[in-house]
Amino acid sequence: MATAKSRDASKGVRKPKTEQRTYRFHAGLWAEFEEDCARHLRNPRLVVEALVRHWLDTDDKIKGGIAQKHREWSGGAAEDE
Numbered sequence: 046m047a048t049a050k051s052r053d054a055s056k057g058v059r060k061p062k063t064e065q066r067t068y069r070f071h072a073g074l075w076a077e078f079e080e081d082c083a084r085h086l087r088n089p090r091l092v093v094e095a096l097v098r099h100w101l102d103t104d105d106k107i108k109g110g111i112a113q114k115h116r117e118w119s120g121g122a123a124e125d126e
Contacts, residue, residue: 070078082089100108 078092079089082092100111103111
């Protein structure tokens with residue numbers, strides 16, 4: 046597992062501990078998510094992190110089920126960017 050203090054042997058540079066990325070969500074879906082997080086006094090960033098950890102820890106069968114549920118919600122159109 047890489048840490049902030051680890052170095053890339055070939056370049057001698059420090060790897061950041063965190064990384065900022067930008068993803069686009071349907072505005073209504075994101076607003077509903079933020080409202081639900083506020084209602085349950087949870088930080089949306091931490092909820093997203095928990096969901097990512099859940100995804101990484103689960104097996105392929107469950108990931109397939111999540112993907113199928115997404116296809117049902119989105120009307121069968123996958124919008125992977």
